[in-house]
Amino acid sequence: MMDSPVPPTSHPRAALDATDWALVDASDAAATLEVDSATGLSAAEATARRERFGANELDAAPPEPAWRRILRQFADPLIYLLLGAVVISAIAWLFEGARGVPIDAIVIIAIVIANAILGYVQEAKAADAVAALQGMAAVSATVVRDGRSEQVPAADLVPGDILALAEGDSVGADARLLSSSSLQIAEASLTGESVPVTKSATTLPEAVPLGDRANMVFKGTAVTQGVGRAVVTATGMQTEMGHIATMLAQTEQEPTPLQKEIAGVSRTLGIAVIVIAVVVMGAIGFTSGIGSLQDAVDVLLVGVSLAVAAVPEGLPAILSVVLSIGVQAMSRQGAIVKHLSSVETLGSASVICSDKTGTLTRNEMTMLRVHTGSGVADITGVGYAPDGDVLVDGSPLLESDPGLDLRAEDIVVLSGGTLASDAEVRQDADGSWVVVGDPTEAAFVVAERKAGLTERREQRFTRVGEVPFTSERKMMSVIVEDAEHPLDGTGRGRPVLVAKGAPDVLLQHCTRVRSGMEVTDLTDDDRRRVQASVDSMSAQALRTLAVAYRPLETDEHASATDAAGDFDPEAGLALEEGLIFVGTVGIIDPPRSEAATAIAAAHRAGIRVVMITGDHPSTALRIAQELGIAAAGDRAIAGPELDAMDADALRAAARDVSVFARVAPEHKLQIIDALQADGQVVSMTGDGVNDAPALKKADIGVAMGITGTEVSKEAAAMILTDDNFATIVAAVRQGRVIFGNIRKFLRYLLSSNMGEVLTMFFGVMLAGYLGLTGHGESIVVPLLATQILWINLITDSGPALAMGVDAETEDVMARPPRRADERVIDGQMWSGIIAIGAVMAIVTLLAIDIFLPGGLIEGSEDVETARTAAFTTLVLAQLFNALNSRSERVSAFHRLFSNRWLWAALAFGVVTQVLVVHVPLLQTAFGTAPLAPGQWLVCVALASVVLWFDELRKVGIRALERRR
Incomplete structure (x- = not known):
């Protein structure tokens, strides 16, 4: 117990942190923290x-x-080689009398710095994009401030705030319980305790370990x-979680499988290219001879620049930026x-395993039909907006029966059901209609x-009493x-007395019918008529309720009133x-209009859609058939059937059945396990606490952003801000587009770099055939080191x-899903990379041969x-290759102008190449001559x-695909 309060606004925080709040009475804790537990802090005090x-x-x-991020851009072995080459070049320049300007050293330094700046900018953009996404998924908390409950970001909680905790919430800060009812907290993330801990506001008699602090x-x-x-x-780093965070050493983030594969490709290329570079340098030395220190420097520069050019060291930064930009697009x-x-x-x-309510349906219970003794009335309009009519024989109710003589019971059903409910429907400031209370009511x-x-x-009516609904009674009444x-x-x-409830239950309380x-009097024929109407609506997946009354x-x-006149x-x-039965209504949570289109798109993309719901099997199956998840004649499997299945039967059911109803949380896990054991990559949607294990188990857990609990959002990998199934399919499409774009720039970078490597290798090996020898140069190379670095x-x-x-550039939803074990760069892509690289080398070397005397072409x-012509040809070939690389099989002319950023990059490349060729200062730096x-x-x-x-190659690929 504390002897005296410690006002938190005037005393050092250490006094609060040193207090063992589990030993402080709840009322004393609130007093110490200077807060009224009923009204909470004021906004100003918070x-x-x-x-x-x-x-x-x-x-x-x-x-x-x-400054450290900039320096890190130079922390690359190949950059070290370049910087070493700069030092050697500068030393050679000094030994030769420091005549003129050390062009090679200056140009290499400028290019290395430009590359570092580009990498820095790319990393900064990626970090900003990721930070924005983390902000979107921030946790919130319910607090009492100024006597009102409100949602605030968890980051805004302060000592003294009154937290309102409910099932599904994440606890936003350390707090002393003031009251609890059946409260259980999952503390595995903090204590490792796998079973939820039952909590109580009772003060503890003595200090206990963290896991035993039940209050x-x-x-x-x-x-x-x-x-x-x-x-x-306690908040922030003063919480128990903060204490653990303080003790943890900083760890490196594990790279993704994609990043690992790209790093592996880069390493393999690096080794291969260094070997090639050594061979090229040896060939240059053998064919040309090294007569001076400058010759040695030139050979070294060629080899090093070749290695740097061939390995796409900017890949990790580009990959992060592309992923971040794509994920931002998905968030929009x-x-x-x-x-x-x-x-x-x-x-x-x-496979996409989806809940029904709110995801495939609108989560807006809508009445479609009224059955009474006079017949059937249909109700138009969907959702909570009161747009629609009650139609009898195609005409609005009051117009079809002005005197209300024949259809008066329809009026009683609608108004009576409204009287016997606690729901409200109101319009927000933005014009949307929202429900307060039970959606069915x-x-x-x-x-x-x-x-x-x-x-x-x-x-006309004023409520004066209520007999509330219970799950055992299945009805409620109002006076x-x-x-x-x-x-x-x-x-x-x-x-x-007006009553509303399940038709079979309500009929047992009725003796008459209207x-x-x-x-x-209510006869057996009347009961059969009511049952027939219930069966008819149930077959259409409508939920049925009945209305009765008695003066x-x-x-x-x-x-039924007590001494004070209050209803008991x-x-x-x-x-x-002795109630008078009036009629039965059919209510449904209508399917989302866009869900059927999205499901069709998923099926076209080779993705199965499986409905997993707690709803009745007939209702689930009817909605599934309407949306195209299940076909006519398909069946739904209920939870009890799953319990009776062994592993093989469950795997077969998961493979063949698309509707699972009346399922428990453990059933969802079993279905996901069965699908994954069958080699499927599973996406699973959920919103409740009980969905969290399945969301975590799935390959892609998808939580609902509107109805989802904080627990489900934390367990999921993706959050839907609109709770809409169509958004999942749109995200899959965007994911495929992003992955396709990654393959595009990998294809582009690797094939372009392959062209540079092959140009240098065969240019040296075939120098005599190309006419490169005998021109007074001590070192014979098709391209200079600075030219390679510029490219x-x-x-x-x-x-x-x-x-x-x-x-x-092609319909990504027209092909089946990518296998989990499929390589990013597969065999077909490698063959294209090598082929395009070879063609680049051929045309580049052909340019040298065409312009030089003494070769195959005079x-x-x-x-x-x-050399300038070859340099320009290779630059332009790579820019043409950017158009090729947009697809492995679709013509470059398909949607040719759809990417304005690509055309801007190509235009920039052409303009800078013109400048390098024709501006005197750049001619000196890069060893170029003007071209006519x-x-x-x-x-x-x-x-x-x-x-x-590449267009011809793609024609061949498409022809082979048609023959398969």
Whole structure:
């Protein structure tokens, strides 16, 4: 116990942190923290405490300084080689008398710095995108402030806040319980305890370990059952979770499978290219001889620049940016992906297991039909907006029967059902209609509004008592006073009991039936008629409810009131006899209009859709058939059937059956296990606490953003902000587009770099055949080191990033899901990379041969012009290759101008190449000579061969696909 309060606004925080709140009475805890447990903190006080105590957040790793991030761009073995080459080049320049400017060293330094700046910018963009996504998925908490409950970000909690805890909530801060009812908390994330802990507000007599503090709740844990109130005692790093975070050493984030594969490709390429570079340097030395230190430096520069150019060292940064941009696009469509790595799995999803209510349906209970003794009335309109009519024989109810002689019982059903409910339907400021209360009861309220009866009912009837609904009774009743039938001398209306409930239950309380204005005894034929109407609506997946009533005598009403005149529900049970049966209604949660289209798109993409719901099998199957999940004649399997199955039978059922109904949480896990054992990549939707294990087990867990609990959101990999199945399919499409774009820029980068490697290798090996020898140069190379580095800088990052945001060049939903074991760069893609690289090398070397004398084709230009033509041809060939790389099989001319960013990157590449060729300063730096218009045309024509070759290759691929 504490001897005296410690005002948190005036005392150091250490005094609060040192307190063992489990030993403090609940009332004393609130007093110590200066808060009224009923009204909570004021908004002004909460703001003041947040300024004093800081945000309720765990300290992140200190942000990496910008200078360190810049330096990290140079931490690459190949960059070390380049920098070493710069040093050697500078030393050679000094030894040779420091004549002129060390062009090679300056150009290499400039390119290395430019590459570092580009990498820095790309990393910063990726980090910003990820941070924005994390903010979207931030946890919230319910607090009492200024006497009102409100949702606030968990980061805004302060010591003294009153937390309102309910099933499904995440606990936002450490807090002392003030009250609880059946409260259980899952504390595995903190204590390792696998079973939820039962909590109580009782003060502990002595200090106990963390896991035994039953009157405390802790940040980062989750409410699995019950409700409670608690006063926040610690936030941020002062919480128990914060203490653990303080002790944890910073760990490296595990790379995703995609990043691992790309790193592996880069390493393999690096080794191969270094070997090739060594061979090339040896060949240069053998064929040309090394007569001076400058010759050795030139050979080294060629080898090092070749290695740097061939390995796409910018891949990790480009990959992060592309993933982040794609995930941001998904968030704008209503799908928040919490981890970038999940995008890989989205493209592979082969089965989507979806809940029914709210995901495939609108979660807006809508009354469609009324059955009475006079016949059937249909109700138009869907959802909670009162737009529609009650139709009898195709005409609105009141118009078809102005005197209400024949269809008066329809009026009683709608208004009576509304009276016997506690739901409200109201319009928000934005014009949307929302329900407060039970959605099924709201269906009566909306239908009554459609019939135009609301005002009349409100003026006529006043509720004076209620016998509430229970799951055992399956009905509820209200006592209302009818102002149109006043009691003499009292000024009050006659009491009437109105009941609503399950038809079979309500019939047991009825002795009479109403048809039109006539009330007669309830016969067996009447009971059969009612049952037939119930069966008819149930077959259409409608939920049925019935309405009955009975005018009460004054003494009957008095017998159910206590001495103070208040209605006694227990005594009111006796009044629920001898009722007059009026009619039955059919209510449904209608399917989302867009869900059927999305399901069809999923099926076309080779993705199965499986409905897993707790609803009745017939209702689930009917909705599934309407949406196209199940076909006519299919069956639904219920939970008890699953219990009776062994592993083989369950796997067979999961493979063949698309509707599972009346399932428990463990059944969802069993279905997912069976599907995964069958080799499927499973996406699973859920919203409740009991869905969390299945969401975590699934390859892609999808939580509902509107109806989902905090626990389900934390367990899931993706959150739907609109709870809409169509958004899942849209996310799968976007995931496939992102993955396809990754393959595009990988195809582009690797084939372009392959072209550079092969050009240098065969250019040295075939120098004599190309006419490269005998021109007074001590070192014979097809391209200079600075030219290779320029190609690597200009043609890599811009087009690659532009392809990362490319639109669909082919219908990604027209092919089956990518297998989980399928390589990002498969055999067909490698063959294309090598083939395109070879063609690039051929046309580049052909440009040298065309312009130089002494080769296979006799030319007349000097070696500087020929090398410039080859340099330009290779740059343009790579820009043409950007158009090729947008698809492995679809023509580059399909949707040719759909990506403006790609065309901007290509234009930038062309303009900078023109500058390098024709600006004197750049000519000196890169060893180029000006080209005449005709020579430019030759370079463009040669470079375009890459495009035409790949078009022919794609024709062959499509022909092979048609023959399969």
